[in-house]
Amino acid sequence: MSLLKVAIQSAGYEKKKEIIQNINFTIKKGELVGLIGPNGAGKSTTIKSLLGLMEFLDGEISYINDINYSYLPERPIFYDELTLWEHLDFVAAVEGLEEKVFKEKANTLLDKYKLSEHAHENPTKYSKGMQQKAMLVLAMITNPLLYIIDEPFMGLDPNAMKLFLESIEMERNRGAGILMSTHVLDTAEKICDRFLMIHDGHLVAKGTIEDIRRQCQLPNGSLYDCFHMLAEGAENEK
Template identity: 70%
Template sequence: MFIHRGTTDFLHRLTLWEHLDFVAAVEELPQQEFQKHAKQLLSTYKLTEHAHSYPTTLSKGMQQKAMLILAMITNSAVYVIDEPFMGLDPNAMKLFLESIEKERAKGAGILMSTHVLDTAEKVCARFIMIHEGRLHVAGTLDEIRDQCQLPLGSLYDCYHKIAEGTGNE
């Protein structure tokens, strides 16, 4: 999607609720279903009292939760999530992980990019490891362990073996 600079300025002038309403309109979500789902997500992520605040006035963690809510309001078949844990406190991380698990249980595909390898190891079924812009290994944790020759290694251990093998971290 191409966003013109004026559009970006426009988006900064919307409250969190107006952002949600905008996404619902673009996605043509039924109004009653949207209202119910939006209120539930705002409550779950403890942002109900901030629904009519501008995202720029929220803390980094609250902004991150707002972005997650905006993504989840659509009930997508596929979610592409980049660094979802940045700025989230442990409780918000738990809520997010529970939310994506619910989406996965409904059949949604989830592609997540993260540097938080210990959490990724706990929640992801398959991995690709990129270092210095190059794909080094891919597969399940056991397959990556085999490829890295670390039968009991963590994802973190495997990444460091790859990084050491390329000469840089």
Template identity: 70%
Template structure:
């Protein structure tokens, strides 16, 4: 079942100056898609287009009717005057979550991510890793159908990264679909169902790792090998 269908002909920040072209894919329930590409390739622009943040767009982005999604940005964003618990209360109110179930889930997530003792503090005082964990909790509290995650591993230590991967695996098992941009290719290779490799604003390869290998003619290559060949090949054409 497709939760999200994306068919972007072009999109950018200024009229007549597109940054990305011909980005086409769908996201199914229980699937984790890795959005891969170098800095400036168009990953963040693709995500912003999906979120409806860019005015200058040609194409369609369609979420399945009734689907809820959570967005986890690369840089954590919080209200300066709210504690983490108040952020959670605000999210629960917006999503109209039943109070008893919401508080139980919030307490479980805070404990799991070792933030229980910091829940009544302002996230602006947290370390970068703690802020990233707080954003993950806020995203997961409503049990969305779709997660859109931009570079989640920045600021996470190995233990927190392991915890994050376990959390999104549980969400996948629940049936959530996940689109995740990342530079951590060895981890992406292990956990992602499919990949979208973007370079120079265009989708250069897509599919499972075996599909990517065939498209790159590297039948035993790693994701890094395939990514490097695509990036190097396109750079040599310039």
């Protein structure tokens, strides 16, 4: 079942000044799709298009009926005057979560990410790694059916990264779909079901790692090898 269907003909901040063109893909229940590309390729524009933040968009973005999704930005964002617990309480109120269920879920996540002792502190004062973990807790509190994640590994130490990977695997097993933008290609190759490779605003390849290897004619190539071959090929075609 497709949780999200994307058919973007073009999108940008102004009409006739498109940043991305011909971006088409789906996200299904329980799958993790990696959004891959260099800086400036159009990954952020693609994500902003999904979130309805682009001023100009020609195409169609369709979410399954009544889906709830969570967005994890590349850089953590918090309200200056709220503690982490108050952030969680605010999200619960907006989403209409039952108080007992909310508190049980919140305490479980805070304990799992070792943030229980800091729940009543202002997250703007946290370390970078703690802020990333706080954002994950806020994203997971509503049990979303779809995650849109932008560069999740920034600021995470190895233990926190392991915990994050275990968490998203648990969410996938629950049936959640995940679109994850990342530059960490070796990790992406190990955990993603499919890939979307964007270069210069265009989708230059998509599919499983086997699909990508066939397109590149690199039967034993790594995701890193394939990406650079496709990127160089796109540059040469200009």
